[in-house]
Amino acid sequence: MMKSIQSRLGFLMVAMLSMALAVNLFVFIQSHSMMRRIDSVFVSNVSIVELTDALNDVQENVYEYLNTRSSRSLENFYRYGQEYRDLCGDLGNRIIDSEALMLEKNIRAMSESYLDVSEQAVQAKRGRNVEEYREYYQSATDLYGYINTYIYELNTLRFAQNSENYRILMRSVNMLELLSLLLIISVFAISVFLAFVVIRQMVGPLRSLAGAADLVAAGDMEVEIPESRSADEVGVVTNAFRGMLDSIRQYILRQRTAMENEARMKENELSMRAHLQEAQLKFLQAQINPHFLFNSLNAASQLATMEGADRTEEFLAHMADYFRYNVRKTEGDATLYEEVESADNYIFILNVRFAGDISYEKEIDPEIDLTGIRMPSMILQPIVENAIQHGIHDDHEHGRVTLYIEKVEGRDNETGIDCVRITVADNGMGMTREQIDALMTRGARAGAANLSGGAEDEAAAGITVGEENGAGETGEAAEEDSGQSGSGTGIALVNVISRLALYYNEENLFSIWSDGPGMGTEVTVLLPVGEGRPEPGEPD
Amino acid sequence: MKRRTATAAAIAMGVIILLTAGMWAYYRYSVTLIDKTAGSMKEYGRHYLFVCSEESEMWQAIFDYARQAADGTDAVVEWAGKNSPIEYSTAECLDIGIAEKVDGIMIAPDGSEKEKEAISRAGDAGIPVVSLIRDSPDSGRVCFIGASNFQMGELYGGQILNLLKEGENRVCLLSDGADASTVSNLLYSQIVTTVNAGLSDGCSMNLYTREADSGNDFEAEEAIRGILMEEETPDVLICVNSVQTECAEAALIDYNMVDEVQLIGYYASGGILSAIRRELLPVTITCDAEQVGTLAVTALGEYLDSGHVSDYLSISLEAVTSANVNRYVRGKHLAYTGTGGEGS
Numbered sequence: 072m073m074k075s076i077q078s079r080l081g082f083l084m085v086a087m088l089s090m091a092l093a094v095n096l097f098v099f100i101q102s103h104s105m106m107r108r109i110d111s112v113f114v115s116n117v118s119i120v121e122l123t124d125a126l127n128d129v130q131e132n133v134y135e136y137l138n139t140r141s142s143r144s145l146e147n148f149y150r151y152g153q154e155y156r157d158l159c160g161d162l163g164n165r166i167i168d169s170e171a172l173m174l175e176k177n178i179r180a181m182s183e184s185y186l187d188v189s190e191q192a193v194q195a196k197r198g199r200n201v202e203e204y205r206e207y208y209q210s211a212t213d214l215y216g217y218i219n220t221y222i223y224e225l226n227t228l229r230f231a232q233n234s235e236n237y238r239i240l241m242r243s244v245n246m247l248e249l250l251s252l253l254l255i256i257s258v259f260a261i262s263v264f265l266a267f268v269v270i271r272q273m274v275g276p277l278r279s280l281a282g283a284a285d286l287v288a289a290g291d292m293e294v295e296i297p298e299s300r301s302a303d304e305v306g307v308v309t310n311a312f313r314g315m316l317d318s319i320r321q322y323i324l325r326q327r328t329a330m331e332n333e334a335r336m337k338e339n340e341l342s343m344r345a346h347l348q349e350a351q352l353k354f355l356q357a358q359i360n361p362h363f364l365f366n367s368l369n370a371a372s373q374l375a376t377m378e379g380a381d382r383t384e385e386f387l388a389h390m391a392d393y394f395r396y397n398v399r400k401t402e403g404d405a406t407l408y409e410e411v412e413s414a415d416n417y418i419f420i421l422n423v424r425f426a427g428d429i430s431y432e433k434e435i436d437p438e439i440d441l442t443g444i445r446m447p448s449m450i451l452q453p454i455v456e457n458a459i460q461h462g463i464h465d466d467h468e469h470g471r472v473t474l475y476i477e478k479v480e481g482r483d484n485e486t487g488i489d490c491v492r493i494t495v496a497d498n499g500m501g502m503t504r505e506q507i508d509a510l511m512t513r514g515a516r517a518g519a520a521n522l523s524g525g526a527e528d529e530a531a532a533g534i535t536v537g538e539e540n541g542a543g544e545t546g547e548a549a550e551e552d553s554g555q556s557g558s559g560t561g562i563a564l565v566n567v568i569s570r571l572a573l574y575y576n577e578e579n580l581f582s583i584w585s586d587g588p589g590m591g592t593e594v595t596v597l598l599p600v601g602e603g604r605p606e607p608g609e610p611d
Numbered sequence: 612m613k614r615r616t617a618t619a620a621a622i623a624m625g626v627i628i629l630l631t632a633g634m635w636a637y638y639r640y641s642v643t644l645i646d647k648t649a650g651s652m653k654e655y656g657r658h659y660l661f662v663c664s665e666e667s668e669m670w671q672a673i674f675d676y677a678r679q680a681a682d683g684t685d686a687v688v689e690w691a692g693k694n695s696p697i698e699y700s701t702a703e704c705l706d707i708g709i710a711e712k713v714d715g716i717m718i719a720p721d722g723s724e725k726e727k728e729a730i731s732r733a734g735d736a737g738i739p740v741v742s743l744i745r746d747s748p749d750s751g752r753v754c755f756i757g758a759s760n761f762q763m764g765e766l767y768g769g770q771i772l773n774l775l776k777e778g779e780n781r782v783c784l785l786s787d788g789a790d791a792s793t794v795s796n797l798l799y800s801q802i803v804t805t806v807n808a809g810l811s812d813g814c815s816m817n818l819y820t821r822e823a824d825s826g827n828d829f830e831a832e833e834a835i836r837g838i839l840m841e842e843e844t845p846d847v848l849i850c851v852n853s854v855q856t857e858c859a860e861a862a863l864i865d866y867n868m869v870d871e872v873q874l875i876g877y878y879a880s881g882g883i884l885s886a887i888r889r890e891l892l893p894v895t896i897t898c899d900a901e902q903v904g905t906l907a908v909t910a911l912g913e914y915l916d917s918g919h920v921s922d923y924l925s926i927s928l929e930a931v932t933s934a935n936v937n938r939y940v941r942g943k944h945l946a947y948t949g950t951g952g953e954g955s
Binding site: 094098105108166167168177181214217223227236242251268269 | 616619620623626627630631633634635637638641642644645652653654655656657658682686687689694695696697699703706707709710711712
């Protein structure tokens with residue numbers, strides 16, 4: 072099987088040239104053979120003329136010898152006699168049912184008789200038998216006449232036959248010329264047809280490839296190029312072009328994905344910056360009062376010390392710590408220890424406020440290094456605040472809030488990573504399933520918005536949830552007690568969920584569990600600490 | 612696509628092969644035509660020469676039948692000098708046959724002395740000669756095939772009796788050949804004998820002979836017209852060959868003498884049979900050409916094979932009249948307008 076265009080073209084050329092050569096050779100051989108036959112048509116007439124000449128020579132020399140008895144004529148008689156005998160030898164001597172062949176046979180037989188009689192005449196002359204040689208000469212002359220007549224007849228017959236043969240041959244030559252012309256034209260037409268077919272076979276894929284290349288050049292990368300099964304150069308180029316086009320498509324896809332990722336990352340960064348700027352703005356707005364309040368609380372604490380009011384001094388010190396943490400940590404992350412301390416300060420302040428009615432317990436795994444675990448700031452305090460304000464609400468006497476901090480292995484939680492689990496449990500009002508779902512949905516949406524870089528969405532979600540919380544759950548109580556808006560120090564649970572997701576690039580770190588109204592609430596936060604934990608994404 | 616290309620290539624090759632084969636076949640056919648012009652190439656063992664200076668339908672028929680018969684005995688019969696530009700006498704033809712060293716000669720003798728000498732020379736050369744229709748006695752011929760003068764005279768006499776009218780009837784017997792006198796005398800005697808035996812009262816016959824053909828061209832026609840132009844025309848004119856018969860018939864029509872002169876013809880060519888049908892000719896005496904030709908070949912073969920043959924082989928004669936012409940024609944498968952003769 073020829074695979075390359077070169078070999079196919081070569082084969083085509085050789086085949087066409089061979090065919091043309093064979094046909095030309097055939098025509099040449101036919102014509103040559105026919106021409107030889109034409110040449111030989113009148114050969115028999117020539118032979119007959121030669122026969123006549125030889126016969127005349129014999130007769131003349133017989134006469135001359137009988138007349139002159141010269142040795143030259145005798146010699147000529149024998150010489151021409153032999154020549155004539157030889158020529159007669161070429162004539163047929165069989166009895167054939169053919170006029171010409173019968174004439175040949177008769178001429179040959181009569182010639183033998185004639186030569187015998189002539190010989191007898193010569194012998195009689197040499198024997199000086201005048202009567203006898205005259206008689207023999209007369210017989211020879213009669214036979215000479217008969218033979219001449221027969222030769223003439225044969226010549227005429229042969230000429231007629233040869234003329235007919237010549238006519239047939241000329242007709243055949245004309246027909247063969249026509250057929251040769253037809254044959255040559257056919258070979259030419261067939262060669263052109265085959266060349267056209269083969270070239271089209273070779274150029275067809277090339278043309279479709281060129282068309283596809285034009286489309287690709289025009290930007291159409293979706294053009295379909297069928298796989299070529301041809302093993303020639305065009306097939307190789309087609310398949311290579313096809314492969315190249317596939318590679319370009321994949322490269323473009325990869326580039327597009329990369330650009331989309333880059334754009335998403337830029338959006339995330341912008342979102343972060345927006346968050347930060349928002350937080351800084353809020354921080355600056357809030358800085359005035361907290362600093363003033365913080366300095367005032369410090370001044371009050373010193374005054375209480377000077378006046379010997381220890382409980383007041385302790386209260387004011389906790390208040391100062393609480394606000395200091397609030398002021399400092401709104402712009403970054405904190406350790407788990409700082410978060411727990413902040414929650415403790417908050418509980419102390421509330422217990423002073425509500426005369427120590429709030430039962431707050433902590434169960435912390437002693438193996439956990441609280442200072443070594445970093446997490447977003449202001450996570451724990453809002454949860455504890457929510458448990459007190461919404462969970463146990465006004466029933467401080469029986470209300471109890473418990474903080475658990477423990478290690479959880481990867482196989483025991485949804486993240487699959489070793490975590491520290493922080494649980495804030497209360498035995499308060501509890502929540503319905505619908506309330507939990509609504510809260511988690513809003514939190515998840517805010518978290519997803521943060522993760523996808525939807526700054527505006529996230530901001531809107533945060534604000535909305537915060538406002539709702541402020542109006543409904545945590546924020547309402549906080550406003551009543553502190554006289555501040557939920558967007559100030561009362562950071563809502565939704566915001567907590569969102570910030571956790573943003574910080575860890577991981578959802579499902581926040582969960583709420585309640586057996587229903589009156590059955591208490593348990594809020595759990597997972598802080599990934601093990602191998603493969605997501606890198607914190609929140610800037611410091 | 613590939614299959615279509617392969618099919619196209621196969622068809623193309625087929626066309627070329629077909630054209631090439633066509634050319635080759637045509638070439639071979641042309642060569643065959645050329646070979647055919649040479650004629651049949653059948654080879655024979657014996658060569659017989661047919662010598663006859665008269666090219667009438669009867670002799671042509673005899674030659675054709677002889678040829679047919681010879682073909683079955685591995686022999687070929689050649690008519691001496693038939694296509695020759697020079698007209699040879701039977702004697703010369705015999706000499707030619709001797710020079711050709713033929714195996715046998717069948718001759719329609721003209722009765723000349725030269726012919727007899729030539730027959731004799733042929734015999735000397737070991738070539739048997741058989742004479743047909745007319746005999747050539749004392750010539751050395753090995754066999755005569757024909758009807759005897761007695762047989763012919765009897766048949767002619769019988770037909771003359773049918774044609775005689777009351778009173779004296781002039782009956783002219785035409786003769787042919789160089790030996791006309793001898794033959795005519797014998798035939799004459801037998802006719803007279805036969806007629807006299809059956810002649811009715813009040814009726815007489817004046818039989819006389821006239822030479823009408825001594826072997827020269829156109830002589831018969833001139834002689835017959837001369838007879839018919841004489842002051843006393845014959846009542847019955849007896850022809851002894853087919854040429855005389857056709858000449859006489861034409862002359863009678865030309866001279867409007869059909870009713871005056873009763874013609875007894877010889878041989879049954881197409882023209883003669885047609886004349887009988889139209890009652891221009893009352894009767895013709897005919898021999899069986901097939902029988903003559905076949906017997907000639909048989910006689911020569913027999914002589915060559917055994918060295919001897921019967922001196923005389925008789926043939927049958929038949930009188931064809933308007934009464935039996937249809938039966939005769941049917942019997943001989945002749946068509947009314949055919950070229951006639953047994954040989955047609």
